[in-house]
Each structure stands twice: as structure tokens, then as C-alpha cells.
Amino acid sequence: MSQNIIEVKQLVKSYDDFAAVKGISFEVERGEIFGFLGPNGAGKSTTINMLCTTVKPSDGTALVNGYDIVKDQSKVRESIGIIFQENSLDIKMTAKENLMLHCRLYAVPKKEREHRIDLLLKIVELNDRKDKMVEFFSGGMKRRLEIARGLLHYPKVLFLDEPMVGLDPQTRARIWEYIKMLKEEHGTTIFLTTHYMDEAEVCSRIAIIDHGEVIAIDTPANLKQSVGGDVVELGTENNQHAIIELKQKYSIQAVDKDGLVSFQIDQGTQQISSLIKELETPIVTLNLRRPTLNDVFLKLTGRQIREEELTEKDIMRERMRRGRH
């Protein structure tokens, strides 16, 4: 049995002239929590959809649980669980009926069905809505039910495409506990896409994807180490002036990030004190911190993950989030 549960080779997806995924290759080991991190439109959903067999690749190959995503589609589907961004619940059924249907489709043992349904409804805080028609649920409630449904059976690989968008931190934490249990007790491999840095931190390894290409792949710790040194963020009276001064005097490449002058230095504490004394631009605030995954992305691309424009998907997610309240 191969150590890798997913093997992707030169996978391509083109829409007319536009390449959404440009020949990416990577492997996911059995039992890993593997994350795809990248801005809107990077190609995360397209890749996950190809691996789940819902989108046909234009070129390249991929094996999921040893099965080819084009030639052995039904075997791939038997091996996976999916929690997608779009709702696919039957709104004319109650919450429990939706979950029971899923149990039957995925052959969850009969004696375990009631227990798993009750547990998951509790986790997503819908236990009091068990027998209510989904039609009258808010967007957020539907989302939570969709997640509960995706977690009912124990697949070899669980695909989560931006699963927690719009959920409150407590619900997210409870769902994560359950996902970790799936990994620990049932050996489920988790493949997720995310914008959330804290979620990306949970991953054993992360692929950073941008413009349809994997630009880095490693553990969160190694990726952050690759930034080198600490991150300094200065609030100044004239950011542009400070940026020019830092470049001229110290050859430091600083950028204006969310109204702060941001840059990296090797060994924070010592270098920073002399730098502050010598800088002519008045400093208002100073923040010195260890690098985050956002800094990794910034270093690799010169942009921030959150800097991207809102897509239609984002607008839909935002509506869904509001629908909850």
C-alpha cells in the first residue's frame, strides 16, 4: 500500500484560453491534514473538484486512494467525503431526514446512525431543530447542517472546501475537534482549502497556491522559518518617507501593509533598537512579531492573501453569514 493517499501529476484545468490550474504536482500522505492556502481565484476549488471527480481535468493525472480520478470515478467517490461551499441539502426534508438519507447512501452501520446524528447535530448546535424542515433554516443553519452531514460517515479522504466560512469561533472549534477525532481514530486523511490562518496552522503540511500554481509546499513551521527573522510593523507619521529611508540607509525592502510599514529583520531585538534611534521619520507605534503564514505568502508573491478583491463566491458567503443572524 502506497504511503501516499493522493498523488497528483501535472494536473491542468483550462476554461477556453484561461488556465485555472497550470500543471500542478504534489502528494498527500495517508493520515495527514493537508491544506491548500491561497487567495480567491487561485485554483483551490478547481483542484479539489478535479480530485473529487466533479470537474474533468484538461490534462495530467491524479490518484485518490490508488484510483484514477478519470478512469475509476466511482471508486474514487466511494473513498471520499466532501464538504463543499455550495448547499446541496434537500430542503423539503427535516434535518434528521437529510442526515439519515446520507447514512443510508454511505452505508453507515444501522445501530450507529441515531447516535452519530445526535452527536453531530449537537456539535453544530442544531439539536433543537432536528425535526424541522430545512426549507425554513437560515443560511448559516443550512451550512452547519451540511457540515454535519459531510462528517457522518468515515471516508478514507475528507475534502473540505472552505468549510468554516461564516461560522462562529466556538462552532469552528467543536467541528475541528470532531475532524481531529476522525483522523486519530479512523485514520481519515483531511484535505482542506482555507483562507483562515489558524486553520492552516493545524495542517501537517500546506501547499501555497497562487494563479493556478503551487508556489511552496512544506510544514507550517518550515514555511514560516523560510521568511527568515522577525516581522517589524511600524506606525509612522509618513510611511512613504520611512520606506524610502529604510531602503537607503539599511537596504531594507519595506512595504505599506494596512497602513503600517512592514519589513523583516534577522534578529529582532538587537537590530531594531539601533534602527529606531537612527530613523528620522517619527515612529508612532512599533510591533515586533514572529512571521505568520500570511507573511510567507507576502514574501513569495508580494501580496497579502486577504488583499484580493471580493469574488462572487465571497459575496455569497457573506450573505450566508449574515443570513445566520
Ligand SMILES: Nc1ncnc2c1ncn2[C@@H]1O[C@H](COP(=O)(O)OP(=O)(O)OP(=O)(O)O)[C@@H](O)[C@H]1O
Ligand atoms: N466554470 C468555469 N469557467 C470559467 N472559469 C472558471 C470556472 N470555474 C473557475 N473558473 C476560474 O478559475 C479560477 C480559479 O477558480 P477557483 O474557484 O478554483 O479558485 P479558488 O482558489 O477556489 O478561489 P475561491 O477562494 O474564490 O474559491 C478563477 O479565476 C475562476 O474565475
